[in-house]
Amino acid sequence: MRSDPSDTGGLFVGRRPGTAPVRYRALPKLGSAGRQRVDRRLADAMLAMMTVLSLCCWGPIPIACLWIGAQIDYLSGSVSLGILSSLVGLLVLLFGALKIMRNLDEAWILVRRAAGIDQRSGALGRVFAITAVVCGAVFGIWFVLFNGTGSMVTPGNGV
Amino acid sequence: MGLLDYYRQFEGMPEEEVNRGLREEAAERRRKALTRVTTLDLSQTTWPELPHANIVNAITFTARAGLQRYPHLRGSRLRSELAERHELPAGRLIVGNGAAQLLTAATRALMEPGQELLTSWPSYPLYPIMARRAHGRAVPVGDGETPLVDALLAAAPEHNTRVVALASPNDPTGELLATAELERLLQGLPEGIAVLLDEALVDFADAQPTDGSLRLLEEHPRLLVFRSFSKAWGLAGLRVGYAVGGPGSEELLAELEPDLGVSELSQSGALEALRSGAKPLTRHVQSVCEERPRLTAELRERGFEVTDSQANFLWVAHPKLEGTELATRMERAGVLVAAGAALGEPRNVRIALRNAAATARVLSAVDKALGSRAQAPADSAG
Numbered sequence: 344m345r346s347d348p349s350d351t352g353g354l355f356v357g358r359r360p361g362t363a364p365v366r367y368r369a370l371p372k373l374g375s376a377g378r379q380r381v382d383r384r385l386a387d388a389m390l391a392m393m394t395v396l397s398l399c400c401w402g403p404i405p406i407a408c409l410w411i412g413a414q415i416d417y418l419s420g421s422v423s424l425g426i427l428s429s430l431v432g433l434l435v436l437l438f439g440a441l442k443i444m445r446n447l448d449e450a451w452i453l454v455r456r457a458a459g460i461d462q463r464s465g466a467l468g469r470v471f472a473i474t475a476v477v478c479g480a481v482f483g484i485w486f487v488l489f490n491g492t493g494s495m496v497t498p499g500n501g502v
Numbered sequence: 503m504g505l506l507d508y509y510r511q512f513e514g515m516p517e518e519e520v521n522r523g524l525r526e527e528a529a530e531r532r533r534k535a536l537t538r539v540t541t542l543d544l545s546q547t548t549w550p551e552l553p554h555a556n557i558v559n560a561i562t563f564t565a566r567a568g569l570q571r572y573p574h575l576r577g578s579r580l581r582s583e584l585a586e587r588h589e590l591p592a593g594r595l596i597v598g599n600g601a602a603q604l605l606t607a608a609t610r611a612l613m614e615p616g617q618e619l620l621t622s623w624p625s626y627p628l629y630p631i632m633a634r635r636a637h638g639r640a641v642p643v644g645d646g647e648t649p650l651v652d653a654l655l656a657a658a659p660e661h662n663t664r665v666v667a668l669a670s671p672n673d674p675t676g677e678l679l680a681t682a683e684l685e686r687l688l689q690g691l692p693e694g695i696a697v698l699l700d701e702a703l704v705d706f707a708d709a710q711p712t713d714g715s716l717r718l719l720e721e722h723p724r725l726l727v728f729r730s731f732s733k734a735w736g737l738a739g740l741r742v743g744y745a746v747g748g749p750g751s752e753e754l755l756a757e758l759e760p761d762l763g764v765s766e767l768s769q770s771g772a773l774e775a776l777r778s779g780a781k782p783l784t785r786h787v788q789s790v791c792e793e794r795p796r797l798t799a800e801l802r803e804r805g806f807e808v809t810d811s812q813a814n815f816l817w818v819a820h821p822k823l824e825g826t827e828l829a830t831r832m833e834r835a836g837v838l839v840a841a842g843a844a845l846g847e848p849r850n851v852r853i854a855l856r857n858a859a860a861t862a863r864v865l866s867a868v869d870k871a872l873g874s875r876a877q878a879p880a881d882s883a884g
Contacts, residue, residue, distance in 0.1 A: 366515045454509060
């Protein structure tokens with residue numbers, strides 16, 4: 344089976360998508376070896392920050408929004424206001440976190456290049472996907488093993 | 503450099519910006535390609551244009567029809583077409599691998615070792631070579647002042663002459679041997695001397711009918727006329743030529759033929775050229791005949807000595823400039839011409855004729871060459 348998109352029997356000569364060299368306006372001046380090591384650690388820290396933020400999107404942020412909605416419901420006595428505030432808060436916090444992660448991802452690319460690594464693309468997509476899988480798995484374990492589904496067959500703790 | 507600027511220098515250019523730069527580079531390359539003036543090669547006497555598509559198609563058709571066969575040994579179809587064109591019996595015309603092959607074969611067939619071949623000089627460099635190949639000797643005749651026929655008639659009895667080889671129009675001088683002069687030569691030469699008349703360039707002549715020499719064949723069996731598809735027909739790569747003789751020459755002509763005939767591809771190309779109504783030939787000849795007097799007059803106005811050419815080139819000399827120097831200066835001005843040193847006269851250059859655009863470039867190059875000549879003493883004085 345053909346797996347290389349550029350393998351066309353020689354009819355078309357071209358580069359695989361995404362493998363073009365990065366073109367700079369002027370050739371960047373790399374820092375010293377020490378600075379490159381620092382940049383590598385900085386890039387790792389930024390990646391960790393992105394991971395934390397991404398994990399927040401799958402649990403802490405929705406929970407925090409629900410808690411805020413519950414407090415507003417309790418204080419105002421209006422369920423609708425509680426639901427609305429939860430929803431608005433969820434959207435604002437989620438999109439805010441995504442925007443921060445996006446900026447972090449772009450900065451992460453530059454810091455990785457400054458560390459001497461030929462970094463072409465960001466890591467946001469992969470980070471988001473991995474954290475989604477991890478959070479989904481954790482939720483599944485908690486839901487099935489600790490909380491229970493709450494059905495008639497296996498009554499859960501919540502019932 | 504600030505901290506943020508340090509990291510910003512690692513930002514790559516966006517796709518649009520990269521493409522804009524590439525488009526600008528491509529436009530610059532195109533602009534340069536359009537303004538670049540390529541050297542105009544006027545050093546060759548062959549026609550520079552590609553052959554007509556019909557001729558190429560005919561060759562392709564023959565190739566596809568089967569190259570496993572031997573060609574028609576005597577080029578029968580091409581031969582009869584040529585004979586009809588010249589109103590001659592087919593038995594007195596043979597087809598060969600270019601006029602040069604037939605001329606060489608004729609010299610070998612006619613000359614015995616030690617015999618001599620008379621020729622005018624400068625002339626086609628093949629003539630001395632073919633005399634040597636026949637174990638004979640070439641004798642250049644003519645001092646530039648005595649008429650050529652008189653010089654030949656005077657020289658022929660003085661040597662062990664067997665063959666007189668003449669080109670008409672002559673390469674490189676372009677001079678045409680008038681039919682009346684040729685007849686005088688044929689009548690005046692001693693018995694036993696054959697005249698090989700190389701008319702490879704005769705199609706470019708407009709001073710007399712091109713078949714004038716062929717009319718003399720009936721009364722002068724010592725004459726053999728050679729023609730070619732290489733020059734005015736523009737088919738040098740086919741290597742097709744033919745020879746025509748007078749009554750009784752059939753046996754000699756049969757000796758000149760290539761042993762295994764002419765390539766069938768070459769025959770089909772030449773045949774198609776003849777059958778296509780000779781349009782390419784007419785176009786080439788017309789172009790040359792228009793430019794020849796114009797360039798001759800322009801060069802003479804600039805002080806050049808130009809022979810009365812009837813060929814597709816001019817034989818040119820400047821009184822104060824050696825041929826090699828003139829050729830070098832013209833090459834610097836973008837026009838390549840043949841220096842006369844290799845053709846027998848170091849004072850001259852041979853300039854091929856093409857079209858009005860080529861003539862304009864020749865004149866421009868000549869002006870630049872003469873201009874640099876005028877500047878040279880001033881420079882050295884300075």
